[in-house]
Amino acid sequence: MARTREFDMDLVLERSLSAFWMRGFEGASIRDLVEATGLKAQSLYNAFGDKRGLFLAALARYRAHVSESLTPLGAPGAGLAELSQYLETFLSVLRAQGVSACLLVKTAFGEQTSDPEIRALVTASGAAVRAAFSAVIAASVARGEARADLDPKHAAAYLFTVLHGLSALSHTGGTSADVQASIVETFGALRAPCKRPSKRPSKRSSNRQRRTT
Amino acid sequence: MARTREFDMDLVLERSLSAFWMRGFEGASIRDLVEATGLKAQSLYNAFGDKRGLFLAALARYRAHVSESLTPLGAPGAGLAELSQYLETFLSVLRAQGVSACLLVKTAFGEQTSDPEIRALVTASGAAVRAAFSAVIAASVARGEARADLDPKHAAAYLFTVLHGLSALSHTGGTSADVQASIVETFGALRAPCKRPSKRPSKRSSNRQRRTT
DNA sequence: GAAATAATGGATCGTTCGTTCAAGAATTTG
DNA sequence: CAAATTCTTGAACGAACGATCCATTATTTC
Numbered sequence: 504m505a506r507t508r509e510f511d512m513d514l515v516l517e518r519s520l521s522a523f524w525m526r527g528f529e530g531a532s533i534r535d536l537v538e539a540t541g542l543k544a545q546s547l548y549n550a551f552g553d554k555r556g557l558f559l560a561a562l563a564r565y566r567a568h569v570s571e572s573l574t575p576l577g578a579p580g581a582g583l584a585e586l587s588q589y590l591e592t593f594l595s596v597l598r599a600q601g602v603s604a605c606l607l608v609k610t611a612f613g614e615q616t617s618d619p620e621i622r623a624l625v626t627a628s629g630a631a632v633r634a635a636f637s638a639v640i641a642a643s644v645a646r647g648e649a650r651a652d653l654d655p656k657h658a659a660a661y662l663f664t665v666l667h668g669l670s671a672l673s674h675t676g677g678t679s680a681d682v683q684a685s686i687v688e689t690f691g692a693l694r695a696p697c698k699r700p701s702k703r704p705s706k707r708s709s710n711r712q713r714r715t716t
Numbered sequence: 717m718a719r720t721r722e723f724d725m726d727l728v729l730e731r732s733l734s735a736f737w738m739r740g741f742e743g744a745s746i747r748d749l750v751e752a753t754g755l756k757a758q759s760l761y762n763a764f765g766d767k768r769g770l771f772l773a774a775l776a777r778y779r780a781h782v783s784e785s786l787t788p789l790g791a792p793g794a795g796l797a798e799l800s801q802y803l804e805t806f807l808s809v810l811r812a813q814g815v816s817a818c819l820l821v822k823t824a825f826g827e828q829t830s831d832p833e834i835r836a837l838v839t840a841s842g843a844a845v846r847a848a849f850s851a852v853i854a855a856s857v858a859r860g861e862a863r864a865d866l867d868p869k870h871a872a873a874y875l876f877t878v879l880h881g882l883s884a885l886s887h888t889g890g891t892s893a894d895v896q897a898s899i900v901e902t903f904g905a906l907r908a909p910c911k912r913p914s915k916r917p918s919k920r921s922s923n924r925q926r927r928t929t
Numbered sequence: 930g931a932a933a934t935a936a937t938g939g940a941t942c943g944t945t946c947g948t949t950c951a952a953g954a955a956t957t958t959g
Numbered sequence: 960c961a962a963a964t965t966c967t968t969g970a971a972c973g974a975a976c977g978a979t980c981c982a983t984t985a986t987t988t989c
Contacts, residue, residue, distance in 0.1 A: 508966075529742060530827040533947060543968060544948080554947065603825045611887035612816045612825060614743045629888030657897030660890050664898045668881025674824040675842030677873050684870030685877045692905030720986065721936075746977060756938060757978080763936095767977065930989105937984070945976065954967070959960105 512550070515540045520561040524606045528558050528615050559620065565606050566628050572596075573635040582643045586636065587690050590666055594682070597670065604670035633659040640693070650695050658693060665689045725763070728753045733774040737819045740826055741771050772833065778819050779841050785809075786848040795856045799849065800903055803879055807895070810883065817883035846872040853906070863908050871906060878902045 522531045522539040533554060537544050551557040572592070575585055597604065607625045615621055636659035643649035649658070665685065673682050735744045735752040746767060750757050764770040785805070788798055810817065820838045829835060849872035856862035862871070878898065886895050 510966095526827050532945080534945085543966095545950095545969090546967065548948070549966070603829065605884075607888055608884045609825050611884065612822050614739050616816065616887075625887075626889035629885075629890070633890075654897065657894060658901065660885055660894035661898040661901045663888075663890070664878055664881035664885045666881065667884035668877035668879065671818075671821045671824065671880035671884075672842075672873055672877045674829075674838075675820055675876075676839035677842070677846075677876070681870060681873035682877075684867065685874040688871065688874040688905060692901060723936090745975075747975085756936090758938080758980090759936065761978070932987105932989080934987080935985085938982095940980085942979065943977100946974080947972105948974105949972070950970085952968090952970105954965105956963105956965080958963080 508550075510540075510542055510546070515542060515550075516560055516564045519557055520564050520606075521600065523558055523561050524565070524600065524602050524609075527609060527613055528554075529613070555618070559624070562606070562610070562621065562624055566624065566631075569607075569628055569632060573632065576635045576639050581639050582646065582648050583639075583690055583693060586639055586662060587686065590662075590669070590686055593666060594669060594673075603674050605667060608667050608670070629663070633663050636662050643693075647695055649693050653693065662689065662693075721763075723753075723755055723759070728755060728763075729773055729777045732770055733777050733819075734813065736771055736774050737778070737813065737815050737822070740822060741767075742827065768831070772837070775819070775823070775834065775837055779837065779844075782820075782841055782845065786845065789848045789852050794852050795859065795861050796852075796903055796906060799852055799875060800899065803875075803882070803899055806879060807882060807886075816887050818880060821880050821883070842876070846876050849875050856906075860908055862906050866906065875902065875906075 518539045518541075519536055522535050525531075526535060533544055533547070536547060536554075536557065540547065542550075547557060551560055572589070575581065576589060578585070593605075603609070607628050610616075610621065611625050611629075633656070637655040640649055640653060640658045640662075641655040644651060644653050644655065669682050669685060672685065673679070731752045731754075732749055735748055738744075739748060746757055746760070749760060749767075749770065753760065755763075760770060764773055785802070788794065789802060791798065806818075816822070820841050823829075823834065824838050824842075846869070850868040853862055853866060853871045853875075854868040857864060857866050857868065882895050882898060885898065886892070
């Protein structure tokens with residue numbers, strides 16, 4: 504009955520996401536998006552309604568990427584090592600994408616904060632990440648790997664704080680050594696004191712011992 | 717020989733700063749700034765050259781505020797309690813100003829990152845904050861209040877990370893309890909183990925004991 | 930008071946913004 | 960094939976952007 508779409512919707516969303524991520528919602532003009540996607544403006548408007556609709560679609564896509572990135576944390580034995588790995592991977596993705604920070608954080612810091620739908624999406628995504636963190640931390644506590652007195656929810660919030668604070672650090676003159684040291688410090692704070700060695704030795708380098716005296 | 721300026725330069729700068737802080741560089745239009753300052757566009761251009769010039773002036777002013785906020789940390793006996801207080805004060809300032817995050821961080825995450833002068837200003841300000849943190853931490857280590865194995869510079873970077881990560885947390889659905897817990901966790905990580913009681917008891921509530929077993 | 934200088938107010942510049950119009954091209958269903 | 964429907968294309972819309980012009984007003988120095 505109707506003509507079929509010629510462009511690859513996935514590719515268009517991915518490229519729109521990249522443009523929004525790099526330049527922000529207001530910073531990415533329709534012309535930027537036209538260039539990034541290869542589509543004409545009218546095609547974008549046919550498919551997404553308006554700029555905000557395209558942004559929401561891109562944001563949903565981003566959210567899917569976030570969910571995907573959390574899957575290693577869903578593994579049965581996931582613990583502090585996997586959390587540390589998550590941070591490292593996240594930072595390297597930012598670097599690879601040529602982007603200063605998480606799109607959700609940039610959005611939360613931006614001026615489209617007044618939009619309730621966008622705000623809800625940002626909040627929900629943040630909560631999803633912290634929930635995944637929390638589950639892993641709870642398991643680590645149960646396993647004796649993480650401190651027994653940790654509240655998993657709060658510890659997850661703490662980890663979330665560090666995760667996104669690292670972007671602020673590295674873009675205001677912080678060196679990569681500073682970033683690494685912050686990660687080490689963070690997991691040093693979460694790890695259980697070395698009374699009894701934890702069952703699975705962490706495979707990454709972020710296991711400097713605290714309490715050396 | 718010439719007419720004297722009628723407007724209060726300090727006030728204009730302060731209001732411009734506020735506008736830029738809330739809406740960002742690109743988000744704050746000349747008309748916004750005209751409304752915020754009460755000046756006409758031409759007066760702004762006479763005084764600051766262009767929008768970027770006004771932003772640089774506002775940024776310099778912000779930097780002065782940052783320096784000023786660091787003075788309590790310069791007190792002879794300043795330690796972890798003062799650092800904790802600094803974080804709390806900073807967050808309450810953000811709240812009072814109706815702003816999501818530090819202007820420097822918002823700028824660093826924004827799109828005017830390519831401007832070398834702005835970038836340099838952001839980097840320098842971040843370094844100044846971390847240097848102040850570092851000095852206090854070094855003193856705390858020497859006093860036995862903070863962990864002996866801390867590298868003050870790295871610990872300062874860690875604190876900086878948390879400080880700005882907290883904005884990300886609280887604007888992506890994190891509760892104030894989450895924020896408080898993150899602060900507690902952070903200073904718990906820095907504080908020396910309770911082998912010997914620290915000389916000056918910290919006056920704030922953020923001194924939950926670690927190592928309870 | 931006269932000359933010089935700067936602030937003011939209002940209009941307006943060219944550009945870019947997000948968005949839409951109108952017409953042709955393409956593809957599916959009957 | 961024909962009708963219906965959607966996509967594509969290029970041009971254009973009004974509004975807002977940063978920035979500037981210009982005549983007027985006010986103030987300071989000589």
